[in-house]
Amino acid sequence: MTNSVRVRYAPSPTGYPHVGNIRTALFNWLFARHHGGSFIVRIEDTDVTRKVRGAVKGILDGLRWLGLDWDEGPEVGGKYAPYFQSQRLEIYSETAQRLISQGDAYYCYCSTQRLKEMRAEQVGRKQPPGYDRLCRHLTQEERAQKEAEGITPVVRFKTPLGGQTRFNDLIRGEVVFDNNTLDDFILLKSDGYPTYHLANVVDDHLMEITHVLRAEEWLSSTPRHLLLYRALGFEPPQFAHLPMLLGTDRSKLSKRHGAVSITEYREQGYLPEAMVNFLALLGWSLDDKTELMSREELIQSFSLERISRTAAIFNQDKLNWMNGVYIRSLTADEFFEAVEPYLMMNIPAGEALISSEEYVRDILPLVQERARTLAEVAELAQFFFIDQLDYEPGLLIGKNMSRQSAIQALKAAQQRLSQLEAFDAGSLEALLRPLAVELGLKTGQLFGTLRVAVTGRTAAPPLFQTMAVLGKERCLRRIEAALARL
RNA sequence: GGCGCAUUCGUCUAGGGGUUUAGGACACCUCCCUCUCAAGGAGGAGAUCACCGGUUCGAAUCCGGUAUGCGCUACCA
Numbered sequence: 001m002t003n004s005v006r007v008r009y010a011p012s013p014t015g016y017p018h019v020g021n022i023r024t025a026l027f028n029w030l031f032a033r034h035h036g037g038s039f040i041v042r043i044e045d046t047d048v049t050r051k052v053r054g055a056v057k058g059i060l061d062g063l064r065w066l067g068l069d070w071d072e073g074p075e076v077g078g079k080y081a082p083y084f085q086s087q088r089l090e091i092y093s094e095t096a097q098r099l100i101s102q103g104d105a106y107y108c109y110c111s112t113q114r115l116k117e118m119r120a121e122q123v124g125r126k127q128p129p130g131y132d133r134l135c136r137h138l139t140q141e142e143r144a145q146k147e148a149e150g151i152t153p154v155v156r157f158k159t160p161l162g163g164q165t166r167f168n169d170l171i172r173g174e175v176v177f178d179n180n181t182l183d184d185f186i187l188l189k190s191d192g193y194p195t196y197h198l199a200n201v202v203d204d205h206l207m208e209i210t211h212v213l214r215a216e217e218w219l220s221s222t223p224r225h226l227l228l229y230r231a232l233g234f235e236p237p238q239f240a241h242l243p244m245l246l247g248t249d250r251s252k253l254s255k256r257h258g259a260v261s262i263t264e265y266r267e268q269g270y271l272p273e274a275m276v277n278f279l280a281l282l283g284w285s286l287d288d289k290t291e292l293m294s295r296e297e298l299i300q301s302f303s304l305e306r307i308s309r310t311a312a313i314f315n316q317d318k319l320n321w322m323n324g325v326y327i328r329s330l331t332a333d334e335f336f337e338a339v340e341p342y343l344m345m346n347i348p349a350g351e352a353l354i355s356s357e358e359y360v361r362d363i364l365p366l367v368q369e370r371a372r373t374l375a376e377v378a379e380l381a382q383f384f385f386i387d388q389l390d391y392e393p394g395l396l397i398g399k400n401m402s403r404q405s406a407i408q409a410l411k412a413a414q415q416r417l418s419q420l421e422a423f424d425a426g427s428l429e430a431l432l433r434p435l436a437v438e439l440g441l442k443t444g445q446l447f448g449t450l451r452v453a454v455t456g457r458t459a460a461p462p463l464f465q466t467m468a469v470l471g472k473e474r475c476l477r478r479i480e481a482a483l484a485r486l
Numbered sequence: 487g488g489c490g491c492a493u494u495c496g497u498c499u500a501g502g503g504g505u506u507u508a509g510g511a512c513a514c515c516u517c518c519c520u521c522u523c524a525a526g527g528a529g530g531a532g533a534u535c536a537c538c539g540g541u542u543c544g545a546a547u548c549c550g551g552u553a554u555g556c557g558c559u560a561c562c563a
Binding site: 046049050112123129154172175183185188190193195217218221246278288290317320321324369371436445452457460461463464 | 491
């Protein structure tokens with residue numbers, strides 16, 4: 001297949017995998033899969049000072065968790081290896097050398113101190129800050145002089161002084177920049193590492209990337225990249241700048257908006273399918289109503305044309321809703337599998353799981369439709385796992401009930417229940433409903449009192465099923481304990 | 487400050503000159519179901535389509551300007 005689509009996800013391992021970043025990965029992946037192309041992961045570890053240990057693993061684990069498999073990249077290798085930019089340093093410095101000898105780049109010896117002062121002065125004069133090109137015209141002697149002083153230079157690109165750079169963004173349409181608003185940006189840092197601009201352009205070319213789908217924050221850098229492609233004689237890929245993801249206050253999504261790392265969402269018990277579905281809808285839509293879509297459906301219907309141009313706010317409420325939908329759609333076995341690790345993290349639930357998986361499996365259907373996250377499950381089912389219920393005794397006395405009537409109700413229930421042979425939901429209902437009438441209570445009153453006695457809560461799964469799962473022993477003991485509290 | 491991008495219910499969005507009294511979803515409210523909570527069902531409220539001009543018989547949709555927001559303006563990506 002010729003002209004096959006090749007896209008890449010190029011994260012920088014400077015922290016944990018941010019959902020905004022992962023959304024970019026998702027769009028790239030969907031685009032590649034939709035077109036039967038290749039999805040490549042390339043680690044852009046060119047900033048030694050910001051490198052974070054374990055970040056690469058976090059990113060890859062995040063992709064794996066969401067089911068975003070890559071055709072080339074770390075662990076799987078590929079024709080264009082290596083896929084870590086820190087292992088491709090020679091390529092970049094050779095390219096920089098070539099640019100210098102072509103006259104498209106030059107050494108710059110300016111100190112960070114001078115650069116800082118220059119910028120401060122420019123800002124003070126309300127001038128746009130930017131490199132003043134001092135070293136662009138250094139003579140041979142001046143350069144030799146600087147070298148003799150032992151200054152390690154950086155390499156800067158000779159940005160054309162005039163003209164315009166334009167391109168057709170696949171999402172935003174034609175974008176035009178005047179070259180004179182661009183300064184002579186750095187290609188190679190003094191530590192020998194390339195900047196994003198150089199490494200990105202070189203690798204996208206070498207790895208034969210056909211489409212660059214990246215966040216909007218890169219839009220302003222695109223003319224620099226285009227200028228580089230031209231100087232290098234490379235044919236540029238197509239660009240598509242994705243809308244950004246914002247926090248609830250419309251600023252760039254960050255820590256203070258809550259969870260931002262995909263790892264955190266995983267820990268909180270969001271299902272990967274829900275996460276993929278939700279993230280896909282942030283900046284992309286199929287039509288005016290379709291919202292619930294599987295990975296396959298997303299792949300099939302994904303297209304660049306339907307990506308929106310406006311930044312999107314990450315709506316946690318909607319994610320919660322969607323995750324609940326996905327949780328409810330799970331079969332009993334799938335739900336058990338999914339929730340098991342979360343139960344193990346909760347001490348009483350974990351112990352129950354170890355001592356009787358059957359018991360836990362009986363409990364799960366009662367909480368499945370009430371949980372929005374897997375982490376919530378242990379909390380919702382907590383009363384199934386502990387013996388000492390902790391609740392306000394007053395809760396046993398329902399609306400329009402007296403302490404006396406609550407005691408009377410519990411005693412009567414205790415008495416009847418102890419004689420009940422078949423302790424299943426149907427039998428319990430057949431026994432308890434008439435009992436309410438007998439006691440002159442509304443069903444809601446009797447059941448409410450029993451619910452608190454048996455679960456310690458006013459909101460819980462349906463009473464009869466709950467009691468059936470708890471079993472006769474436990475129910476009677478809890479009623480006894482409730483009586484003691486009144 | 488300069489440059490760039492954007493602007494439809496609180497939020498995600500549909501819509502791209504007449505089919506729109508601007509549709510859907512989340513959240514919110516009411517009712518139904520009901521032993522509570524969920525889930526489900528039926529409704530409701532919520533957007534003068536940022537603003538001002540222009541083009542047109544007709545504009546949320548096209549054009550211009552303004553405002554606002556965001557991004558870039560690093561030997562960070």
